[in-house]
Amino acid sequence: MANKTLVPGRGVNGRDRAERRLAVRMTAPSLVIMALVAAVPIGYAIWLSLNQYSVRTAGLSRFVGLENYISALSSSQWWAAFGQTFLFAGLSVSLELVLGTAMALLLNLAFKGRALLRTVVLLPYAIITVVSAITWQTMFQPNMGLVTNVLSALGLPGGDVVWLGEHGYAMAVIVLADVWKTTPFAALIILAGLQVISSETYEAAELDGASKWQAFVHITLPLLRPAIVLAAIFRTMDALRVFDLPFVLTRGANGTESMSMLAYTQLRENRLVGEGSALSILTFLTVMVVSVIYVRFAGGNIREVAKEEQ
Amino acid sequence: MSTLTAERPTAEPATRPRAPKRRLRGEAKLHPLVWVFVVAVMGFSLIPFYWLVNTSLKTGASLSQGELYPSQPTFENYLVVFQNPEFLLALRNSVIIAVVTTTVALVFASFAAYALARLKMRRKALILTLILSVTTFPAIAIAAPLFSIWREIGLYDTLLGLIIPKLTFALPLAIYTLTSFFKEIPRELEESAYMDGATPFTAFRKVILPLAVPGLATTAILVFISVWNEFLLAVTLTTSPEARPVPVAIAFFSGTSEFDQPLGTISAASVIITVPLVILVLLCQKRIVSGMTAGAVKG
Numbered sequence: 001m002a003n004k005t006l007v008p009g010r011g012v013n014g015r016d017r018a019e020r021r022l023a024v025r026m027t028a029p030s031l032v033i034m035a036l037v038a039a040v041p042i043g044y045a046i047w048l049s050l051n052q053y054s055v056r057t058a059g060l061s062r063f064v065g066l067e068n069y070i071s072a073l074s075s076s077q078w079w080a081a082f083g084q085t086f087l088f089a090g091l092s093v094s095l096e097l098v099l100g101t102a103m104a105l106l107l108n109l110a111f112k113g114r115a116l117l118r119t120v121v122l123l124p125y126a127i128i129t130v131v132s133a134i135t136w137q138t139m140f141q142p143n144m145g146l147v148t149n150v151l152s153a154l155g156l157p158g159g160d161v162v163w164l165g166e167h168g169y170a171m172a173v174i175v176l177a178d179v180w181k182t183t184p185f186a187a188l189i190i191l192a193g194l195q196v197i198s199s200e201t202y203e204a205a206e207l208d209g210a211s212k213w214q215a216f217v218h219i220t221l222p223l224l225r226p227a228i229v230l231a232a233i234f235r236t237m238d239a240l241r242v243f244d245l246p247f248v249l250t251r252g253a254n255g256t257e258s259m260s261m262l263a264y265t266q267l268r269e270n271r272l273v274g275e276g277s278a279l280s281i282l283t284f285l286t287v288m289v290v291s292v293i294y295v296r297f298a299g300g301n302i303r304e305v306a307k308e309e310q
Numbered sequence: 311m312s313t314l315t316a317e318r319p320t321a322e323p324a325t326r327p328r329a330p331k332r333r334l335r336g337e338a339k340l341h342p343l344v345w346v347f348v349v350a351v352m353g354f355s356l357i358p359f360y361w362l363v364n365t366s367l368k369t370g371a372s373l374s375q376g377e378l379y380p381s382q383p384t385f386e387n388y389l390v391v392f393q394n395p396e397f398l399l400a401l402r403n404s405v406i407i408a409v410v411t412t413t414v415a416l417v418f419a420s421f422a423a424y425a426l427a428r429l430k431m432r433r434k435a436l437i438l439t440l441i442l443s444v445t446t447f448p449a450i451a452i453a454a455p456l457f458s459i460w461r462e463i464g465l466y467d468t469l470l471g472l473i474i475p476k477l478t479f480a481l482p483l484a485i486y487t488l489t490s491f492f493k494e495i496p497r498e499l500e501e502s503a504y505m506d507g508a509t510p511f512t513a514f515r516k517v518i519l520p521l522a523v524p525g526l527a528t529t530a531i532l533v534f535i536s537v538w539n540e541f542l543l544a545v546t547l548t549t550s551p552e553a554r555p556v557p558v559a560i561a562f563f564s565g566t567s568e569f570d571q572p573l574g575t576i577s578a579a580s581v582i583i584t585v586p587l588v589i590l591v592l593l594c595q596k597r598i599v600s601g602m603t604a605g606a607v608k609g
Contacts, residue, residue: 015504016430022510023431026421030481031437033418037478038444041455048455103351111340117348119595120355126587127359128539130557131580135362138573144376146361180358185602192603241448244541248561260450260542267454268546277454284451291446 042284049278061274068278078279081262082286084255088171089239092178096235097228099179100186105220107187108194122188124181133248136177140164167255174245174256182238186231193227194220229298233291240287259283362584366577373574387578396551397579400559404583406469407555408537411476412530419484420526424514426485427492428500438489444482452478453546460547467553475543480533487532490604491525492518528601531594535587556583 049068053061072078107118124132139146140163152159163169197220205215243260250256252265260283267276340348365373366387367380391397425431426438452475457466465471495518503513519526541557548554554562560583563576591598 015510019430019510020432023425023429026425026429027431027437030418030422030441030485033474034441034444034478034481037456037475038447038452041452041459042447044459045451045455048458053458102347106344106348106351109340109344113348117352118599119592120352122591122595122598123359123588124355125598126535126591127584128541128557128587130541130561131362131584132358134560134576134580135358138365138577139358139361141376141573144374144573146357146364146376146378149376149378180354184355188599188602237446241450241542243450244557244561247541247545260448263450263454264542264546267457273454273458280448280450280454283448287446287448291443 042281045277045281048273049275049281051274053273053277064274068274069282072275072278072282077257077262078259078282080255081257081259084171085240085242085258085260088175088178088242088258089236091171092175092182092239093232093235095175095179096183096186097232099183100231101190101224101228103183103187104190104194107191121184125184127181129181129244130248132177132181133245136173136180137164137249140173164250165254170250170254170256174249177245177249178239178242182235186235189231189234190224190227193224193230197223229294232298233294236294237287237291240290241283259286359584359588362577363581365573366581369574387574388582390572390575391579391582394575394579396554396559397556397563399551400554400556401583403469403553404538404555404557407472407476408534411473411480411537412533414473415477415480415484415533416526416530419481419488419529420519420522422481423485423488424492424518427489428497428514428518429510441482441485444478445486447479449475449479449540449542450546453543456543457546466547467549469553471547472544472553472555475547476537476540479540480537483536484529484533487529487601487604488522488525491522491528494525495521524597525604528594528597528604531590531598532601535590538587 048061050063050065051061052064052067103121107114107121127135138144140148142148142160142162145163148159148161148163150159151157161169163173201219201223202215205219210218241260242258243264246252246256246258246261247264252258252261257265259279263276263279263283266272266279270276364378364380367383367385368377369384369386372381422441426434431437456471456475460466460468460471465474499517499521500510500513503517504510508516538555539557541561544555544558545561548558551559560576560579563572563579
């Protein structure tokens, strides 16, 4: 192809320099916006979290050091929210990965109706989370919800339960609403991973006398690992930040408050800016630690994807 | 499970020369149990939509009895919603926020993504990692300080005050998606532009950008949906109907009326804002799928 030195008036080095200069100018606006609206506020949040700062007292602030963190970390509320968020993330992400893998295998089969199936499973992605929460809420309404009515009509247990009024049931509805909306995302990532496995691999395994199940366990799953890990990372990060679902479904009642919700409540409803900031920094650190652990121990492939950008 | 490893799919017949033959061999007979699973998945995906529409068409007794279908369907709830000034304001706010954020994000992200995909650049991996790490920030970590900063500089409870932080989350999503689209464009095209004496920026503007239009459209859809859906920043940084977007308006629709929860009206409002997005997904299904998986998994 084109010999670079043929570019009129410029050597290879000249163009290299021009490219590097352009690259800096082209990335600068995005980086500046993100730095101003992500890094600066987080720095400010750290400062706020070290102060006692109340909107009620017109923003009067007093430096208190780590007091907000100590009171947050020694409160049962924080640990309850911490535990509930991880419980929610663990349940919803594992269900989404199992169901998503099954859906991906299904979508990878050639059968009549596959296009329709793909469209249908994608539809929940179009609904906003708040609306999905409202929909699941109405389905589990006592006496007037679809699920409660069908359960009692069939004489099954659960028809007379106030689903959102009890911890375990409320958590189940929250998990279900999340699984419903976001499994398509996991399924599509895993499907993309499935489609790059070459059919020769299976043909070779078949020649060696492997059963379909053996092929699935020894070929499909290991080769799908990068895709599954990637889906797990995306979904876990999202699940640990969960806010809309418990906010709409229970307003955090019955022990369903998430870390983000607790920080929000302290900040907006109780007007405790310092403590709210400390809680949001703790949420931030929790999510960061989990993502670092993921990338380090499970996601060598993620670093490769990043490195591949030369 | 016996059919799970059936013949490879006919995903893109156009790119596969032997497509017709493969299709014949590939169209597997599904095990009856697999069909049960197909039907279950479809039911699970669709039933909530059915229930939402069903609820929106009922009022009074038929609503509180929880009939499985509306015996006397009525559009009363829809009339109520369209006469509600707060809902109309919220709709306007959401449209402005989503359109402005998507447009601005696309412009800046296409620059950054092109540089990251194609240009020689120092510390590229580090920059990409930084950009990606912004997507993992919990919104509450930004919302808390912005709540204080915006109140001091007068951006609290304004549309601009919502657009700016939403842009921060839209940018990395757009950059990530666009980078993988730019990478798919053959390098030869730029090389020949250079041959004609084009500068790198001209090559980007005149050659690459027009070719990237499908990728830009895909990215625009993904960003639009995610901005439209975003809730935490919206609820933290607004307080009046003049600045509240749709998700917050709907959430408070249900929250404030504890005694007479207007489930029918809420459902009608929900249907109204869901229909356009469902149409978008139906029309742009392929694009959305390619955007969601772009760059995520490579062979």
